[in-house]
Amino acid sequence: xxxxxxxxxxxxxxxxxxxxxxxxxxxxxxxxxxxxxxxxxxxxxxxxxxxxxxxxxxxxxxxxxxxxxxxxxxxxxxxxxxxxxxxxxxxxxxxxxxxxxxxxxxxxxxxxxxxxxxxxxxxxxxxxxxxxxxxxxxxxxxxxxxxxxxxxxxxxxxxxxxxxxxxxx
Amino acid sequence: xxxxxxxxxxxxxxxxxxxxxxxxxxxxxxxxxxxxxxxxxxxxxxxxxxxxxxxxxxxxxxxxxxxxxxxxxxxxxxxxxxxxxxxxxxxxxxxxxxxxxxxxxxxxxxxxxxxxxxxxxxxxxxxxxxxxxxxxxxxxxxxxxxxxxxxxxxxxxxxxxxxxxxxxxxxxxxxxxxxxxxxxxxxxxxxxxxxxxxxxxxxxxxxxxxxxxxxxxxxxxxxxxxxxxxxxxxxxxxxxxxxxxxxxxxxxxxxxxxxxxxxxxxxxxxxxxxxxxx
Numbered sequence: 333x334x335x336x337x338x339x340x341x342x343x344x345x346x347x348x349x350x351x352x353x354x355x356x357x358x359x360x361x362x363x364x365x366x367x368x369x370x371x372x373x374x375x376x377x378x379x380x381x382x383x384x385x386x387x388x389x390x391x392x393x394x395x396x397x398x399x400x401x402x403x404x405x406x407x408x409x410x411x412x413x414x415x416x417x418x419x420x421x422x423x424x425x426x427x428x429x430x431x432x433x434x435x436x437x438x439x440x441x442x443x444x445x446x447x448x449x450x451x452x453x454x455x456x457x458x459x460x461x462x463x464x465x466x467x468x469x470x471x472x473x474x475x476x477x478x479x480x481x482x483x484x485x486x487x488x489x490x491x492x493x494x495x496x497x498x499x500x501x
Numbered sequence: 502x503x504x505x506x507x508x509x510x511x512x513x514x515x516x517x518x519x520x521x522x523x524x525x526x527x528x529x530x531x532x533x534x535x536x537x538x539x540x541x542x543x544x545x546x547x548x549x550x551x552x553x554x555x556x557x558x559x560x561x562x563x564x565x566x567x568x569x570x571x572x573x574x575x576x577x578x579x580x581x582x583x584x585x586x587x588x589x590x591x592x593x594x595x596x597x598x599x600x601x602x603x604x605x606x607x608x609x610x611x612x613x614x615x616x617x618x619x620x621x622x623x624x625x626x627x628x629x630x631x632x633x634x635x636x637x638x639x640x641x642x643x644x645x646x647x648x649x650x651x652x653x654x655x656x657x658x659x660x661x662x663x664x665x666x667x668x669x670x671x672x673x674x675x676x677x678x679x680x681x682x683x684x685x686x687x688x689x690x691x692x693x694x695x696x697x698x699x700x701x702x703x704x705x706x707x708x709x710x711x712x713x714x715x716x717x718x719x720x721x722x723x724x725x726x727x728x729x730x731x732x733x734x735x736x737x738x739x740x741x742x743x744x745x746x747x748x749x750x751x752x753x754x755x756x757x758x759x760x761x762x763x764x765x766x767x768x769x770x771x772x773x774x775x776x777x778x779x
Contacts, residue, residue, distance in 0.1 A: 333510065333511065333512045333513055333517045333521070334510070334511040335508065335509075335510050335550075336508060336509040336510070336511075337508050338506040338507050338508045338549075339506065342509070358506070359507055359508060359509035359551070360503055360504040360505065360506055360507050360541075361503075362503070362504075380502045380542070381502070381539060381542070382535065382538075382539060382600075382601065383685065385598070385600060388600055394579070394603040394604075395599065395600050395603055396600055396603055396604055397600045397601070397604075400534060400535055400538045400539065400604070401534065401538075401604070402504070402509075402531075402534070402538065402551075404509055404511075404553075405531070405534065405553065405555065448599070448600070451599070452599070466599075467599060469598045469599070469684035469685055470597070470598025470599050470600045470601065470684075470685055471598075
């Protein structure tokens with residue numbers, strides 16, 4: 333059994349986008365803060381109350397709101413952020429679809445939205461509009477009215493299911 | 502927002518976790534953390550230590566033995582949805598949002614016992630039992646008795662919920678209907694219905710209400726109205742009206758008491774009609 337006192341720090345390992353990081357954290361540190369300090373600033377702090385989804389990342393294969401996960405809890409986890417999606421300078425099909433469909437205005441919600449779309453399409457490669465809307469119900473966007481986001485995710489699903497886009501999920 | 506300064510314990514075994522919790526009255530077990538971490542941020546609670554139990558795989562399972570579903574306390578809402586348990590899985594689909602359901606656990610939810618949580622409506626309708634363990638003892642309580650009052654589960658120092666047991670209701674028609682202000686919110690009113698029909702005669706009916714009392718209750722008046730009778734629009738209307746007898750809501754940001762009470766009727770009717778479509 334390991335006991336970490338409240339003023340002590342503990343060493344944790346995180347693998348973010350395939351890169352291994354060792355950091356020392358207080359038990360109360362949130363995963364979102366640690367990720368941002370490591371330079372993964374696509375992970376946004378929006379509401380900080382697990383409502384808005386701007387801090388969504390993929391942790392061990394499931395989408396989570398990193399403002400409601402303690403860093404120490406994530407010790408040993410594999411994490412994927414938007415920074416890890418593009419390969420060799422080429423955007424991921426979901427990113428391309430967001431671009432082509434004008435699925436953002438201010439862009440604040442976009443990294444969380446894209447990570448949630450990533451998870452949604454992994455779970456359900458051909459979602460209906462209703463399934464897309466339900467799938468991103470934990471991500472708030474105040475600019476777009478969601479129309480183009482929904483369109484982009486539908487478009488991304490088509491791109492990912494086509495042969496010319498090598499399936500990266 | 503940061504949680505307050507807090508100690509953290511990573512036990513190697515469940516036994517160790519229970520021992521630590523027994524010796525530290527103000528420590529809290531950390532499962533999915535989706536009620537606990539927000540409460541820490543808001544300084545609603547100030548535990549001395551968090552005891553990490555999320556990783557104990559031995560409490561993460563859904564098994565069906567004979568006519569009983571056994572659900573490990575650390576099973577996430579996501580995994581419960583995937584398990585296709587009559588009524589309970591449908592109820593789980595309405596909890597929070599997908600990210601919350603990926604982390605939150607059933608044991609954590611019922612140990613927190615928010616009066617507006619979704620599971621209790623289903624659990625009370627299904628006569629669920631809760632397995633509670635400490636280092637030295639094990640007991641099984643009816644969910645009805647386990648849920649003593651809002652945020653007050655029947656748990657002593659050093660005890661953990663380890664399993665939820667449910668009978669199989671696959672020969673019932675069922676539905677959970679939740680009224681919410683916006684996607685992902687807690688229920689304004691939540692109604693779970695289980696209906697067993699013989700032709701169009703109601704052989705058994707169970708109706709659970711959440712968010713309209715300190716703890717979830719059965720809508721006994723509505724059940725009584727339906728039981729043994731032939732279903733008709735008139736009967737459903739009558740039963741739905743009587744469901745309001747079992748609701749004693751309070752006014753809050755989700756609506757006035759009067760509104761919520763009326764919505765109990767609407768949602769009960771919706772749940773019955775939805776169950777019948779199945």
